[in-house]
Amino acid sequence: MHRTFDRILLAFIVLVAAFSLVTMWPSEPWHYLPGAIPWPEGQGIKIPFIKFDGTEVKGATLERRAMTLGLDLKGGTRLVLEPDLSNSPDVNLDDALNNASQIIERRINEFGVAESEIQRQGNRLAVQLPGITAEEAMQKIGRTALLEFRELKTDANGNVAVMVNGQEAFVPQSSVTSLDDAVWIQAVATTRDGQSVPLTGQYLKNARLAADPNTGLPLIAFEFNDEGAHLFEQITGRLLKQPLAFFLDGEPITTADGHVDAPIVQSVISDRGQITGMRVDEANNLVKLLNAGAFPVPLKVVQSENVDATLGQDSVQASVIAGETAMLVIMLFMVLYYRLPGLIAGAALTVYATIVLAVFKLLPVTLTLSGIAAFVLSVGMAVDANVLIFERMKEELRIGRSLVVAMEEGFHRAWSSIRDSNVSTLITCAILYWFGDQFGASLVKGFALTLAIGVFISMFSAILVTRTFLRIVVSIPAARKPALWVSHAGSKDDGGSREPASLPTGGGG
């Protein structure tokens, strides 16, 4: 019964490890493995999100090809942004740059481009973003993101302006077949203190992505602040049965099939509204941009380029090789010192590291040096958990216990220290994460997150993986030779006791 259970567990571990290996296998293996062998390129993992009718929802598919590495390890894209003050001469440049840099920071958080770097460079802002292309960077970070509400331009007779061969012409509204050619002007309303202002995204309280209950298509639900609601009420009142279009940075927002997104106003509304018909990825981007806010003045991208690792490509490469060498040496040491258990620990640690890396890739965690440090620390703790178990096993074997009893006792006795050290590490992580989050210290936050993931999996690995491997190995008669379990070099702890001549297996459960 026990044995069957162990085998099921082993099968489960092998499955998880295989899935993790496929997931974490690097997309550019030559960076990490000896170059002489043509290693296969990792394809990562792709889990499509399929609706009941069998169609795949783009945007919602989970796809992870390469590990997200930080600026310090891999580099990314560098954008240089320059404020354009030509239309707002009375704006203070310092204020504009400070504001813009705060908004960029918010966008970075909204889009989850972790571990980015913002820097003032003379009268410009330089932003370095890891793991995204220059084009994505411009779409996500470089846009002014000014949302405007526009109405049709009409003359005194109610005719609508359309563009005909580059010329504006007024035609009766009934003859307009496509709103794509129409001329749109900012919808203006009067504020509470009597000023006439255009309604823009600055009056938004928040925006969120939702699904249209009827069509299942994405929509952006937004809510105005008090002043915005006051303006929106006047505009929708004036434009009943008329179209209202949304413009972002002077360009109309379009529906999934490429037309100007201009719904007809059905009733007077004030505090909330929605934009429907957009493509999922665009809607998703827009919500994030709206929530992060628009730049106070337009910023233009004056330079964009790919940049290498800030720690230096060569330096990172050298460290990868050094780290791998160290891992091999540690495994060798473990096997020499702990014999067969050392080998089992090596196998368990390989499984452990594979799972952790797969989780990092799936979430995804942006790995930086501090993340690697946390990972290495968690590997160290996992090694230590194994060492604790084996030391205890050795002690039990020395006082004459059978192999099975010694193994179970070793686990039992080592468990309290593994539990307490790991729990206190998790408490530390929780506090560091919270502080890092509150104070915007992303370095501290990233460290805490990666360490917590590592420690969680390390506990799983100590309880489940090492234990199952040990149990399976103990059930193989050839593996029960004492010399495989206790080295004669011994440790200093139990000076007087002799080692048993053989290790019987009886007496266990």
Add this chain to the structure above:
Amino acid sequence: MLDFVQKRNWYYLLSLLVLLPGVISLVIPPGLKPGIEFSSGSMFEVSFQNTVKETDLRAEMSTLGHPEARVQGTGQNRFLIRTSVLEGSAEQTPQGGPQPLGEQQSITRALFTQFGPMLKDDGSLATDSTGQPIPWTVQSSAVSGTVSREIGRKATLAVAAAAVGILLYITWAFRSIPNPLRCGIAATIATMHDVVLVMGAYSIFGKVFNMEVNTMFITGLLTVIGFSVHDTIVVLDRIRENRQRYPDLPLHECVNNSILQTLGRSINTSFTVVLSVTALLLIGGVTIRPFLVVMLVGTITGTYSSIFVASQILVTWEEGDIPRLFRRIIPKRAPTVVEEG
């Protein structure tokens, strides 16, 4: 049998002797030199015609008196170099052009001499009117820091809060033995011992080898704290177990046995960490050295403090060493170091 608790006052003295220079160094400004990530500085971009290795460029910057320079590749033989403020450099020459006077110019000249012809932004060779190659920077400007100086203070606050969390947890987890609060306090003192020691050591390195504090240092310190707490708990756990099993054994014997029983593990664990850090120091990249130095010092002191600080504090407290020390000092009868009772 080895006795680890007999000479506990000597261990405290040793700790003090090791801590003291570091603390003095921390007090003498600059205690810890803030690195270029935290402060404004200069940045310029250069592009070379010939193949130039990042390592060589970094080494050259170091020879030119800028070991802090961050060299980042931005294309074929093209590099963005961030340094501390360069003397007499122009505020900004975004379009490139002839070098501004001052340190910037001499660095560009030196790089030109060392690595050969330089290219303009459009990839053409930078020449003077007669067609002779000249030194050229693609762009150069003054830049702000990338990391707020506040991070040091925030990290300190976070660590302090974490220390309280650990203190409470250990006190709770050790509730099955008498005076669990002592265990919590002992572990916290041991961890603070390691933090101060590492910071002190780094401060001395800063003064001697010109090492600056950067985010890597903070990462290293967080890692050391994690390691130190972990290691201390393993030793304390054994004390807890022995205390429960043999409640009649005097504490100093119990602590001594526990240290002996966990010694093999302690040495092995810290040996494996020291081994990997040394491997990285020897053959790894130069840019992560600050992190590795912190790790190396921190691992050794983290292991040391579990055995020679945390565990010893428990015995000191139990045996009432401190009140006895006061009793001896106040009547002024014993001018020498306290011996064991």
